[in-house]
Amino acid sequence: MTESKELKVRQKQEVSAPAEQTVPGPVFTPEVDIFETEKALTLLADMPGVKPAKLTIDLRENVLSITGDVDPAQAPDEEEIVVEYETGRFFRQFTLSEVIDQNKIDAQLKDGVLRLTLPKVEKATPRRISIKAA
Helix, strand or coil: CCCCCCEEECCCCCCCCHHHCCCCCCEECCCEEEEECCCEEEEEEECCCCCHHHEEEEEECCEEEEEEECCCCCCCCCCCCCCCCCCCEEEEEEEECCCECHHHCEEEEECCEEEEEEEECCCCCCCCCCCCCC
């Protein structure tokens, strides 16, 4: 398997202080699949339970950050008996290279899967230059 040079996964970083996180609760790393064509990269991220209103995709200084919050399923008057599905926040970051056209990134969220289309910058089209007689 070859590693794509257009998109690099940011290395895991340990949270050094509670001030790093502004919302209490666990933080999960969504699983991702990345596919490449000549024209674009497609990133699929599993984010079950995240609704579009609770999803933030931020791009700053070539770093693409994905944050999604999942609300607990239980009602306020219900008491926990068994909890096997933990809810909290999804968070993942990627470093984009100059090959990605950052102004044309498209995001869709459907059935708990985030689909990001990261178009590549169009290369100069080869052409023949005509010479005019003076």
